[in-house]
Amino acid sequence: GIQVEQSPPDLILQEGANSTLRCNFSDSVNNLQWFHQNPWGQLINLFYIPSGTKQNGRLSATTVATERYSLLYISSSQTTDSGVYFCAVDAGKSTFGDGTTLTVKP
Amino acid sequence: GAVVSQHPSWVICKSGTSVKIECRSLDFQATTMFWYRQFPKQSLMLMATSNEGSKATYEQGVEKDKFLINHASLTLSTLTVTSAHPEDSSFYICSARTTFGGANTEAFFGQGTRLTVV
Numbered sequence: 001g002i003q004v005e006q007s008p009p010d011l012i013l014q015e016g017a018n019s020t021l022r023c024n025f026s027d028s029v030n031n032l033q034w035f036h037q038n039p040w041g042q043l044i045n046l047f048y049i050p051s052g053t054k055q056n057g058r059l060s061a062t063t064v065a066t067e068r069y070s071l072l073y074i075s076s077s078q079t080t081d082s083g084v085y086f087c088a089v090d091a092g093k094s095t096f097g098d099g100t101t102l103t104v105k106p
Numbered sequence: 107g108a109v110v111s112q113h114p115s116w117v118i119c120k121s122g123t124s125v126k127i128e129c130r131s132l133d134f135q136a137t138t139m140f141w142y143r144q145f146p147k148q149s150l151m152l153m154a155t156s157n158e159g160s161k162a163t164y165e166q167g168v169e170k171d172k173f174l175i176n177h178a179s180l181t182l183s184t185l186t187v188t189s190a191h192p193e194d195s196s197f198y199i200c201s202a203r204t205t206f207g208g209a210n211t212e213a214f215f216g217q218g219t220r221l222t223v224v
Contacts, residue, residue: 030210041144041197041218045107048212086149090210094140094201096150 002027004089006097013077013104021072021100023087030090032063034072037084037099046072046085077104108134110202112216119190119223127185127219129200135180136202140213141173144197156183190223197221 003026013019023032031050035043047054047061049070054061058077063070074081084099109132119125129139138157142150154170156162156177164170172194174186183202187194197220203213 031212033212035215041199041220043199043201043215043218045212045214088150088213090213093155094152094213096142096152098149 002029002089002091002095004087004095004097006085006087006100008100009098010101011103013102015077015079015104015106017077017104018073018075019077019102021074021085021102023070023072023089023097025068025070025089027068027091029065030092032070032087032089034061034070035086035088036081037086039083043086074102077102079104079106107212108132108202108214110136110200110214110216112200112219114219115217116220117222119221121191121223122189124186124188125190125221127187127198127200127221129183129185129202129216131181131202131214134202134204136183137180137204138202138210139177139183140201141175141183141185142199142201144199144218146197150199153185187221190221192223195221195223 005024007022034046049063051065058075060073086099088096111130113128141153144150153168154162154164162175177183199218201213201215
């Protein structure tokens with residue numbers, strides 16, 4: 001099946017810093033989503049982005065489908081951005097990456 | 107975005123009993139629903155995919171007689187953990203999506219159910 005790799009696995013930032021999270025996938029996909037899992041386990045939809053670039057406030061994402069990767073940018077990070085960020089790809093069925101655990105320190 | 111409601115949020119049950127978890131799409135018709143399992147500090151693992159009115163498709167290694175999935179309507183899917191044992195304790199999450207123009211759309215997730223079997 002398709003392989004999804006996220007990097008880095010862990011990221012510690014000072015409040016106000018910027019960061020880039022990466023998601024590589026091993027085969028063509030129908031769509032790709034980015035999620036933030038909060039401390040209670042709820043998955044919050046960030047982006048539905050099979051290709052191209054989208055922005056939502058301090059967050060933006062870019063997927064280059066031909067090169068099989070997606071990037072999630074977080075600018076001016078806040079402590080509330082802490083948590084686990086997952087990308088999930090759909091190539092017939094959904095496959096999640098292992099996630100990036102982000103810790104933003106005040 | 108669309109809303110998917112999962113109930114209960116947490117449940118404690120005795121070993122050997124069965125537990126039912128409900129997943130509802132509140133403001134859209136879900137042609138496909140998914141059930142995932144997540145262990146602490148791990149990613150989500152797909153257990154099964156269900157399409158309304160059809161039998162669920164289980165992933166390799168998931169016991170279909172133990173994890174019964176029913177998708178009787180376009181807004182409701184249920185997961186029943188039968189004869190639960192402590193090793194079934196986990197965080198179970200459902201998601202739902204619809205199709206538009208023949209293409210799959212964005213998937214939305216329920217709040218998750220934390221199951222503890224004692």
